[in-house]
Amino acid sequence: MSEAMEEEPARTEGLRERKRRATRLRIAEEGLRLFVENGYDATTLEAVAVASRISARTLFHYFKTKDEILQFWKGPGFLEALGPTLLAESADQPPLDAVLSCFLKLISRYETEKSVIVDRILNSTEALRTRKQAIYVTMEQTVFAALCELWPRPERRASLRIVAMMAIGALRLAMEAQRQASGTRSLADYLRDNFALLGR
Amino acid sequence: MSEAMEEEPARTEGLRERKRRATRLRIAEEGLRLFVENGYDATTLEAVAVASRISARTLFHYFKTKDEILQFWKGPGFLEALGPTLLAESADQPPLDAVLSCFLKLISRYETEKSVIVDRILNSTEALRTRKQAIYVTMEQTVFAALCELWPRPERRASLRIVAMMAIGALRLAMEAQRQASGTRSLADYLRDNFALLGR
DNA sequence: CGGCAATTTTACAGTCACTGCAAGATCATC
């Protein structure tokens, strides 16, 4: 059938792309499973590769570093949606209120079972805890950039930078508090409390 | 073997301790020098060991990790003095004012030439930038602990936790701003600005 | 001074994350 019509360009990007995505998912799943079973440090990438039925060398074509396997699960839940969601907020409210509103819309994805599991691993090792801080920095920059778009007046920039810092800090402390209380109150409650305390 | 020349008969702290301290200092100095000359990543610990005239294995008895060599320079300037200095503040002022006052007393040590050099290295590599964030977390905990001693009423704890977060955040942003402006204003000015913005 | 125990230094071997390279396997397309 030599129909010269290219109605589906996804067909050309088909099998290869799909296979690649499947392999990446398999690595992430097997990796997470082994991390949970044996611990993060005790799990070698060799073992993850074997469980994923690929060579060790190939694994590095899918994940550049070991902790990227964990970021596969952590990433899409929050970071990517942060900028767009915040930009959709109204500029008629105080910036802090906008960020709080945005956070409240997003944190539901963060309370899935898998997120809790990943979070436990993320807190099990110094190297990963440190890595987590880096993510907060990225989120802070994302929030700041979005705030600058919503309130473009340049004389507010310094103030917005502080707002971004306080907002992410409040989020971090809320998650920290909830972890320690282990589930007696919802993350949203802690968030609202912390944001209320920001302005004193 | 040469004669035993004991000009200073140290009682409990003998030759051993002094030699150990000298070796540690030598490693830190040679390490910093090589980091500046060739870059942090490009400098192997093997090279640092050779420059320090010790074996590679011995180096690990003095510094457990590569970045600990940098922390040798960073550490004593700020982190260790933070708790005691903050505890010396008066509890008659708002907590944020106390932290600001404490910071202003301490940051002078942070503007030495060596600190600037170390800071440049600390910002030259992703791994070290991440490491730096971990130090901020430690400082935040230190500030929080001191604040809890100054204002022990338990119902204020949540609020003090936020204060510690905001204070360290303001410090971090001040240093960030000064780095980017490369010295046109003093760190103290940025700090005062940021603390003024915290209360809005 | 000599001898002995405690400590320090070192060599050696090994683990693990990660990289570069080049050959083989697989896939898309004409």
Next chain:
DNA sequence: GATGATCTTGCAGTGACTGTAAAATTGCCG
């Protein structure tokens, strides 16, 4: 079904870091 692009893999190597056990050094006592 040949061809070029992409994917997979083995192999060798680097560099941070660890365990071990043998030397060298140091503290101390008689």
